[in-house]
Amino acid sequence: MKHPVQGCGIGLRFQHIDQIVDRKPPIPWLEILTDNYLLPGSVQQDYLLDIAEHYPLTFHGVGMSLGSTDPLDTEYFSRVKALVERVNPVWISDHLCWTSVHGLVTHDLIPLPYTEETIRHAAQRIRQAQELLERRLLIENVSSYLQYQQSALSEWDFLCAVAEEADCDILLDVNNIYVSACNHDFDPLAYLNAIPVERVREIHLAGYEDRGTHLLDTHGYPVSDAVWALYAAAIQRFGAIPTLIEWDNNVPELDTLLAEAHKAAKVQAHVFA
Amino acid sequence: MSLPELQHRLMEAIFDRDKREAAAILVKSHGALDAVQRVGIYRNSVHGILLQYLGSLYPVCQQLLGEAFFEAASDRYIDQSPPTRPFLAEYGAGFAAFLLQHPSLSGMPWIADVAHLEWARHQAWNAVNQAPSDFAQLAGLDEVQQESLTLHTPNSACLLQSDYAIHAVWLAHQPEDHSEKLLLERIELQQPTTVLVWRTGRRLQQVLLSQSEWAFLTAIQQRVTFPELAEQFQEQLPALLMTAIRQGWLLSFE
Numbered sequence: 001m002k003h004p005v006q007g008c009g010i011g012l013r014f015q016h017i018d019q020i021v022d023r024k025p026p027i028p029w030l031e032i033l034t035d036n037y038l039l040p041g042s043v044q045q046d047y048l049l050d051i052a053e054h055y056p057l058t059f060h061g062v063g064m065s066l067g068s069t070d071p072l073d074t075e076y077f078s079r080v081k082a083l084v085e086r087v088n089p090v091w092i093s094d095h096l097c098w099t100s101v102h103g104l105v106t107h108d109l110i111p112l113p114y115t116e117e118t119i120r121h122a123a124q125r126i127r128q129a130q131e132l133l134e135r136r137l138l139i140e141n142v143s144s145y146l147q148y149q150q151s152a153l154s155e156w157d158f159l160c161a162v163a164e165e166a167d168c169d170i171l172l173d174v175n176n177i178y179v180s181a182c183n184h185d186f187d188p189l190a191y192l193n194a195i196p197v198e199r200v201r202e203i204h205l206a207g208y209e210d211r212g213t214h215l216l217d218t219h220g221y222p223v224s225d226a227v228w229a230l231y232a233a234a235i236q237r238f239g240a241i242p243t244l245i246e247w248d249n250n251v252p253e254l255d256t257l258l259a260e261a262h263k264a265a266k267v268q269a270h271v272f273a
Numbered sequence: 274m275s276l277p278e279l280q281h282r283l284m285e286a287i288f289d290r291d292k293r294e295a296a297a298i299l300v301k302s303h304g305a306l307d308a309v310q311r312v313g314i315y316r317n318s319v320h321g322i323l324l325q326y327l328g329s330l331y332p333v334c335q336q337l338l339g340e341a342f343f344e345a346a347s348d349r350y351i352d353q354s355p356p357t358r359p360f361l362a363e364y365g366a367g368f369a370a371f372l373l374q375h376p377s378l379s380g381m382p383w384i385a386d387v388a389h390l391e392w393a394r395h396q397a398w399n400a401v402n403q404a405p406s407d408f409a410q411l412a413g414l415d416e417v418q419q420e421s422l423t424l425h426t427p428n429s430a431c432l433l434q435s436d437y438a439i440h441a442v443w444l445a446h447q448p449e450d451h452s453e454k455l456l457l458e459r460i461e462l463q464q465p466t467t468v469l470v471w472r473t474g475r476r477l478q479q480v481l482l483s484q485s486e487w488a489f490l491t492a493i494q495q496r497v498t499f500p501e502l503a504e505q506f507q508e509q510l511p512a513l514l515m516t517a518i519r520q521g522w523l524l525s526f527e
Binding site for chain 1: 274276277279280281283284287288298299300301303304305306308310311312314315318319322323325326355356357358359360361362398399400401402472474475
């Protein structure tokens with residue numbers, strides 16, 4: 001196959017797999033959570049191969065741990081590569097953060113300190129990951145709830161410098177920008193305006209939870225009005241690039257998820273009318 | 274501080290509540306939250322992800338223990354045995370043993386066997402697919418071939434033996450109606466049980482086995498040859514063999 005990825009897609013979740021396999025609803029593209037499909041010869045991979053016949057797919061992972069100081073996990077990368085070779089996703093992404101170190105794995109996205117040292121470290125690891133996979137990667141900005149004492153750069157300067165030095169692309173999560181902007185008091189538009197247009201290949205949207213003291217990126221709610229407004233600003237800058245709705249907690253009916261993707265398409269249509 | 278040291282401090286705080294202060298030194302206090310609370314958000318987030326995963330793996334244990342107890346137990350388990358691999362589906366194998374050792378659960382020794390059953394279901398779902406043999410060819414084997422014939426259960430097949438009615442307890446917590454389903458309070462818990470869990474295609478299956486079925490499948494998993502099966506099961510063998518093939522308990526032979 002390979003249809004190019006266009007328009008507004010959704011993240012594929014187990015709750016909807018049977019429905020998608022059986023009904024094959026019109027969805028421009030689907031993004032899989034790579035880490036859920038890494039058991040070779042498993043029933044999950046069966047489903048995925050079925051789905052890959054009907055939809056363009058992109059891979060989105062958590063396990064690369066691109067910012068970790070442990071060596072890259074060669075077994076993880078070899079399983080990802082084997083799946084990439086079977087399914088041929090349009091592109092592969094993971095996060096600019098670390099998820100594991102000293103042999104322990106959090107399965108969560110922990111931010112890096114924004115320093116020159118970390119730029120070199122993360123960029124070198126991303127280059128190594130790209131070489132292992134023989135693919136260009138998209139790296140995604142994460143939501144954060146803390147700032148390190150030693151951080152000397154803004155998050156956006158850090159992201160831009162890593163992408164430049166690694167020569168990789170960017171998956172810009174607009175919800176994550178908004179969440180971090182509220183948690184750390186920065187201007188989300190300043191973030192958007194710093195990102196080089198030519199590197200952004202995909203946008204993520206999701207819903208956060210307001211915990212009173214901070215916003216938590218739970219992917220458990222509809223996209224908020226403030227994030228829709230920021231999204232409109234983002235596509236004015238980056239163009240009508242592929243946009244994906246992520247929903248991981250309180251996963252709703254497929255139709256609700258598709259309605260969110262449709263809403264993103266309407267925002268695009270409105271901005272570019 | 275070097276990046277490895279910074280990551281080490283954070284990781285310690287994520288899997289040990291008492292280490293949050295040591296990690297908070299690295300973090301700015303800001304707005305409504307101090308540095309310890311900010312580190313705590315990550316500890317809670319990681320534990321939340323793993324709690325949700327363990328709940329999806331052990332839904333019957335979660336219902337039996339109640340959400341609050343299950344969450345507290347998971348928290349302890351996660352700190353004691355944090356994940357060590359990026360493949361989440363491998364995590365949680367030791368939860369049954371953890372429950373068995375849990376001081377508050379000494380009056381509920383059967384809960385660990387329910388956890389074993391739920392882990393077996395998880396393993397069966399994740400087992401590697403295999404191509405089945407054509408059992409019609411069995412009839413055409415000559416005596417020499419029969420001498421060395423062995424039968425195989427699917428990779429997904431897991432035989433479980435318990436002193437307790439784990440299948441009935443599991444069934445009592447399923448939303449669907451089932452002819453064997455009883456309310457939990459009507460189940461005689463002290464009841465030796467043999468269960469098979471396996472997967473056929475995209476369908477996960479679970480069945481109570483009779484003593485002879487259990488013995489037959491156990492012998493097969495021990496790679497006993499066909500003549501030894503004939504010796505052990507005598508006149509029962511044709512019926513056992515037919516049931517096992519028809520139910521999908523046997524997948525292949527060599």
